[in-house]
Amino acid sequence: MGRSEELFTRAVQHIPGGVNSPVRAFAAVGSTPRFIRKADKQFIWDVEGNRYIDYIGSWGPMILGHNFPAIREAVISAAGSGLSFGAATEKEVEMAELICELVPSVEMVRMVNSGTEAVMSALRAARGYTGRPKIVKFDGCYHGHCDAMLVKAGSGVMTAGVPSSAGVPAGTAEDTLTAAYNDLGSVRALFADNPGQIAAVIVEPVAANMGLVPPAPGFLQGLREITKKEGALLIFDEVITGFRLGLDGAQGFYGVQPDLTTFGKIIGAGMPVGAYGGRRDVMEQIAPVGPVYQAGTLSGNPVAMAAGLAQLRILKGHPEVYARAAARATELFDGLREIIGERGAPCTVNSVGSLGCLFFTPGPVVDAASARRADTDAYGLYFRHMLQNGCYFAPAQFEAIFLSNAHQSEDIERTLEVARAYFTR
Numbered sequence: 001m002g003r004s005e006e007l008f009t010r011a012v013q014h015i016p017g018g019v020n021s022p023v024r025a026f027a028a029v030g031s032t033p034r035f036i037r038k039a040d041k042q043f044i045w046d047v048e049g050n051r052y053i054d055y056i057g058s059w060g061p062m063i064l065g066h067n068f069p070a071i072r073e074a075v076i077s078a079a080g081s082g083l084s085f086g087a088a089t090e091k092e093v094e095m096a097e098l099i100c101e102l103v104p105s106v107e108m109v110r111m112v113n114s115g116t117e118a119v120m121s122a123l124r125a126a127r128g129y130t131g132r133p134k135i136v137k138f139d140g141c142y143h144g145h146c147d148a149m150l151v152k153a154g155s156g157v158m159t160a161g162v163p164s165s166a167g168v169p170a171g172t173a174e175d176t177l178t179a180a181y182n183d184l185g186s187v188r189a190l191f192a193d194n195p196g197q198i199a200a201v202i203v204e205p206v207a208a209n210m211g212l213v214p215p216a217p218g219f220l221q222g223l224r225e226i227t228k229k230e231g232a233l234l235i236f237d238e239v240i241t242g243f244r245l246g247l248d249g250a251q252g253f254y255g256v257q258p259d260l261t262t263f264g265k266i267i268g269a270g271m272p273v274g275a276y277g278g279r280r281d282v283m284e285q286i287a288p289v290g291p292v293y294q295a296g297t298l299s300g301n302p303v304a305m306a307a308g309l310a311q312l313r314i315l316k317g318h319p320e321v322y323a324r325a326a327a328r329a330t331e332l333f334d335g336l337r338e339i340i341g342e343r344g345a346p347c348t349v350n351s352v353g354s355l356g357c358l359f360f361t362p363g364p365v366v367d368a369a370s371a372r373r374a375d376t377d378a379y380g381l382y383f384r385h386m387l388q389n390g391c392y393f394a395p396a397q398f399e400a401i402f403l404s405n406a407h408q409s410e411d412i413e414r415t416l417e418v419a420r421a422y423f424t425r
């Protein structure tokens with residue numbers, strides 16, 4: 001038994017499924033997790049010393065590559081002054097100023113400790129501001145694990161949500177309405193059926209949790225128009241796309257301004273950080289200014305702020321990072337398109353900037369229904385082949401992969417060679 005298997009055998013005794021987050025399990029790809037010992041630049045090493053080209057990047061934060069020296073040093077330096085004070089610090093002011101400068105729709109921002117918390121708090125703010133109970137989300141979009149967001153479409157987008165997790169009260173699920181991604185008609189129908197009841201529409205401006213599904217032309221603009229007309233807020237969940245599709249995220253990339261935005265992942269550079277922000281009149285509803293309560297003992301933690309600030313400052317000073325990561329992504333995804341085209345494989349590739357996904361379905365993949373047509377067993381076979389040959393992809397079909405500034409053309413060439421061998425086997 002290898003060291004990873006040994007650790008996994010121990011892990012399952014005391015950790016549910018042996019992992020602290022389900023996306024780390026390898027069950028969906030018919031394997032057991034590799035335990036990781038270290039990471040540097042575009043590589044990660046498992047406890048047996050195998051090196052992999054990493055296409056997960058901790059699920060998004062590592063846009064500069066792992067173990068980036070200036071970020072590591074900022075963390076070490078901050079840790080030297082104490083780990084947490086439970087009091088206001090200068091770094092939090094600098095962080096808030098920087099976020100508001102980089103993302104024009106954000107006039108005020110509150111730091112939290114995860115993307116889940118950011119979303120949960122933004123929803124509360126939207127409900128507090130509008131005095132309305134219901135939220136519209138899209139089938140296949142992931143917004144963290146708060147109760148209200150663990151809902152997908154039941155037998156159709158017009159029906160009220162059914163919980164997709166045990167433990168979510170039916171009453172909570174009823175206030176979450178589910179529409180189909182890229183389908184404005186389904187959104188209009190929900191507004192028509194629930195007049196004056198919908199507080200907000202929350203959307204991943206690029207859906208990156210059902211594989212990768214870009215917004216159709218006009219989709220985000222349409223959401224902006226509908227919400228404005230209906231007096232509901234538009235929330236962009238930019239936990240993945242924030243500071244990834246550019247300094248101003250997907251909202252800059254597509255030119256649509258939401259009322260509220262949630263952040264996570266890149267904003268903490270690998271430390272547990274989230275944030276939500278937006279219009280001043282909405283954010284002034286938050287305690288201690290307004291009546292919407294939201295708090296956090298470790299929010300704005302000085303070590304986490306040091307990491308996030310260092311990363312955002314590097315991105316601001318070196319916006320060429322985006323072009324470079326996107327160029328490697330284009331090499332990878334165009335290469336995969338070429339291979340599946342040559343082989344006539346029933347696959348399709350979606351990509352935007354440094355994000356993408358290879359679906360084992362001929363496509364097109366434009367929403368959750370078309371994503372679910374993917375052959376997950378075929379994905380599992382492909383995943384295991386790639387992993388055995390040193391390429392660490394997402395251990396599930398319905399996850400995006402993430403390129404970074406550290407990936408090199410040689411890595412992409414090597415990866416395409418391995419993929420070609422899979423498709424010509």
Ligand SMILES: *Cc1c(COP(=O)(O)O)cnc(C)c1O
Binds near residue numbers: 143204209264
């Ligand atoms: C990861 C993610 C979240 C949840 O963030 P956590 O830090 O895992 O709680 C929320 N929304 C989106 C779009 C995400 O990708």
